[in-house]
Amino acid sequence: MQEFFNIIKDWVVDLGDKHGVDPLLIFCLYLCSKVSLFTCLGWAINNMRLKKPFVTQLLFAGISFCVPYTYVMIVGRNIAPWVYAVIAFIFVFGVYSIWRKVTVKVDQPAP
Structure with a gap:
């Protein structure tokens, strides 16, 4: 089992070197962004159910x-084109x- 973790660790470090990024930092950013993404998506879904505006929450989810x-x-280099497209x-x-x-909102008459 330890050999498996060493293989994964070496692969991640090599991938970080290939793209010029810090693997630990990208992992932390990825983990934090996914927590934020799912929180914002849950917030948006709750607002949709309550028939409240939800675009701002979707925007925060997208940024996350x-x-x-x-x-x-x-920071990186050798980035795949699909990343830019997404x-x-x-x-x-x-x-x-x-x-x-x-x-x-601008087109609606004032009350």
Whole structure:
């Protein structure tokens, strides 16, 4: 069993060296971002059930999802193109959602 953990550890360290990132930091960012992602998604689902606005929570979930990948993009090298595509999609969707929400509020007459 110890040999298995050593193989995994060596693979992660080699992967970190290949991409120029600190494996421990990327693990911590990934772990924290997933906790935040699921918290925000739960919050959004609760707001959907209560028929309350939920776009802000989805935006926070998207940002949480992007944190470790953004670190890899800034610090890392040899990044796969799909990582850029996923992050770009989440940011574009967030901007579009905010824009749509703001324009709907602006178009509504004041009470």
